[in-house]
Amino acid sequence: xxxxxxxxxxxxxxxxxxxxxxxxxxxxxxxxxxxxxxxxxxxxxxxxxxxxxxxxxxxxxxxxxxxxxxxxxxxxxxxxxxxxxxxxxxxxxxxxxxxxxxxxxxxxxxxxxxxxxxxxxxxxxxxxxxxxxxxxxxxxxxxxxxxxxxxxxxxxxxxxxxxxxxxxxxxxxxxxxxxxxxxxxxxxxxxxxxxxxxxxxxxxxxxxxxxxxxxxxxxxxxxxxxxxxxxxxxxxxxxxxxxxxxxxxxxxxxxxxxxxxxxxxxxxxxxxxxxxxxxxxxxxxxxxxxxxxxxxxxxxxxxxxxxx
Numbered sequence: 001x002x003x004x005x006x007x008x009x010x011x012x013x014x015x016x017x018x019x020x021x022x023x024x025x026x027x028x029x030x031x032x033x034x035x036x037x038x039x040x041x042x043x044x045x046x047x048x049x050x051x052x053x054x055x056x057x058x059x060x061x062x063x064x065x066x067x068x069x070x071x072x073x074x075x076x077x078x079x080x081x082x083x084x085x086x087x088x089x090x091x092x093x094x095x096x097x098x099x100x101x102x103x104x105x106x107x108x109x110x111x112x113x114x115x116x117x118x119x120x121x122x123x124x125x126x127x128x129x130x131x132x133x134x135x136x137x138x139x140x141x142x143x144x145x146x147x148x149x150x151x152x153x154x155x156x157x158x159x160x161x162x163x164x165x166x167x168x169x170x171x172x173x174x175x176x177x178x179x180x181x182x183x184x185x186x187x188x189x190x191x192x193x194x195x196x197x198x199x200x201x202x203x204x205x206x207x208x209x210x211x212x213x214x215x216x217x218x219x220x221x222x223x224x225x226x227x228x229x230x231x232x233x234x235x236x237x238x239x240x241x242x243x244x245x246x247x248x249x250x251x252x253x254x255x256x257x258x259x260x261x262x263x264x265x266x267x268x269x270x271x272x273x274x275x276x277x278x279x280x281x282x283x284x285x286x287x288x289x290x291x292x293x294x295x296x297x298x299x300x301x302x303x304x305x306x307x308x
Contacts (some may be wrong), residue, residue: 001043001289006273007199009172011114011145013074015267016292017046017274018285019203024057026280032061038282040066042289046074046274048175048201050119051104052081063109070110076201077104078119078149078175092122094133101142117147117175127159128166135168147173147201153192160196171198173273178202180211180247180265181240183308190271199273202266206277210235211262213248217241246307256294259287261304264294268301 002015018039023032036047047066049058059077066073079100082090090096104113116137118130137143148156148171156174163170174193178185178200193200206212208225215224215236226232244258251261266275277288296304 007172008197013274014045016044017048017276018044019276019278020049020058020062021053022278022280023061024054029061033065034282035279035285036065038285040069048076048276050078056107059104059107063107067109074114076115078117080119092118092125092130094129097133101137113143115145115147116143117149120150121155127162131163131168138169145172147171149175153188157192173199173201175201177204179205179207180262181207193271200271201273203276205266205275206262213258259291260294263292264296268296
């Protein structure tokens with residue numbers, strides 16, 4: 001397992017992160033334990049969750065299972081998504097933030113959260129208030145680092161500027177959906193992250209299995225996660241299958257798989273932090289770990305850009 005600094009911070013993280021959005025929904029405690037313990041065995045240190053995943057159940061399972069390994073792990077969680085029916089049980093106001101962090105600390109069974117992230121921008125709360133609240137949490141010792149998630153490039157630049165000019169704890173990471181299929185997104189996100197010193201934490205790197213090779217034009221798999229969802233019409237298109245064939249050929253010419261290319265392309269950007277990969281079984285964790293060791297050189301990166 002490779003380890004790298006997250007952005008311009010001193011926080012060392014594994015190049016592969018474990019997403020736990022399945023915990024409490026698709027996976028019960030036994031299933032979550034098998035996945036988490038296999039990830040830890042493989043050297044994964046970055047564990048990603050959110051208070052909103054199964055309304056706190058994911059955090060509870062993560063806290064219970066990781067307790068014996070706490071000092072070796074980087075626990076990252078998020079807030080701002082709805083946690084109740086009341087309008088105030090969401091967002092990034094200082095009032096809700098201070099309540100949300102206490103709930104996360106309790107469920108995660110820890111005294112301090114390594115990386116506390118704003119899950120989604122809150123249009124009703126000024127970014128100054130949000131960043132001041134996060135700075136409070138860092139000063140209080142409840143949070144070590146702060147980050148953003150699902151922010152547009154201009155929003156993360158704005159947040160970084162406010163944090164710098166107001167002398168607040170600066171966000172060290174931006175967690176956004178990013179994959180080979182969304183290379184256009186990287187053209188704006190990567191320069192913005194580089195300019196602000198934030199590391200990128202990409203999620204959905206294999207697009208619900210589309211970038212593993214399990215989907216073929218005219219041959220939908222029986223258990224495909226994309227089937228029957230709104231993404232089926234937008235993702236399973238002739239144009240995307242043509243791109244898939246080009247990427248598969250590129251990888252095979254180099255003795256690699258499409259899955260290896262999906263991870264390798266992301267991890268070849270110096271700005272990338274841990275690539276978040278969810279898993280439902282220990283075997284999937286092992287497959288992701290084995291696929292995350294390819295680093296493309298500049299020529300290969302340019303070639304992949306032309307194929308997309």
